[in-house]
Amino acid sequence: DAGVIQSPRHEVTEMGQEVTLRCKPISGHNSLFWYRQTMMRGLELLIYFNNNVPIDDSGMPEDRFSAKMPNASFSTLKIQPSEPRDSAVYFCASRRDSTGELFFGEGSRLTVL
Amino acid sequence: LAKTTQPISMDSYEGQEVNITCSHNNIATNDYITWYQQFPSQGPRFIIQGYKTKVTNEVASLFIPADRKSSTLSLPRVSLSDTAVYYCLVGDPLGTGFQKLVFGTGTRLLVSP
Helix, strand or coil: CCCCEEECCEEEECCCCCEEEEEECCCCCCEEEEEEEECCCEEEEEEEEECCEEEECCCCCCCCEEEEEEECCEEEEEECCCCHHHCEEEEEEEECCCCCCEEECCCEEEEEC | CCCCECCCEEEEECCCCEEEEEECCCCCCCCEEEEEEECCCCCCEEEEEECCEEEECCCCEEEECCCCCEEEEEECCCCHHHCEEEEEEEECCCCCCCCCCCCCCCEEEEEEC
């Protein structure tokens, strides 16, 4: 298995720009999670999809953040417009619901100047 | 959601056994206890999961008392490469109720020579 694949691994952008983070979950996994990690707030759950349907987005910080999962093999997390406080590592994770184990990608490190 | 409490940090030496305890006083009947390990610049990785009594795999053991209000992750004979952050999660990993998987602050383990 290739594991959960995230892109880009690193992104540096300027305040106000649109940022799109991408995730390819493990084939056969039916749940997908987006997390954000910072030193101050730790690992926060942003949104959770089950069978491509957004189930819980209560962790999304504000309207500038949006996430989609158009099919079982692809998801995006978009920030528009980006702000310096959005700087963090964003992780995507997938899960086969029959086992419960989360598999994380290597993360996308975002720096907003 | 069952809230978890873990020590913020622990120190150990190579070859010693390390026990990390997690408190989860309001654990629900269907909740399992899951531990993840995170190295710097990587996503968390599943270590072990259990419901009650004792679970052992090639990496660690998980001890859960009868009341299930706490659990202990045991790492036998740690090495320098076990230096990482360890997270305790409590929830229903198999539930169809769209359970959140919320990571707490974790325990930062430092293994010294």
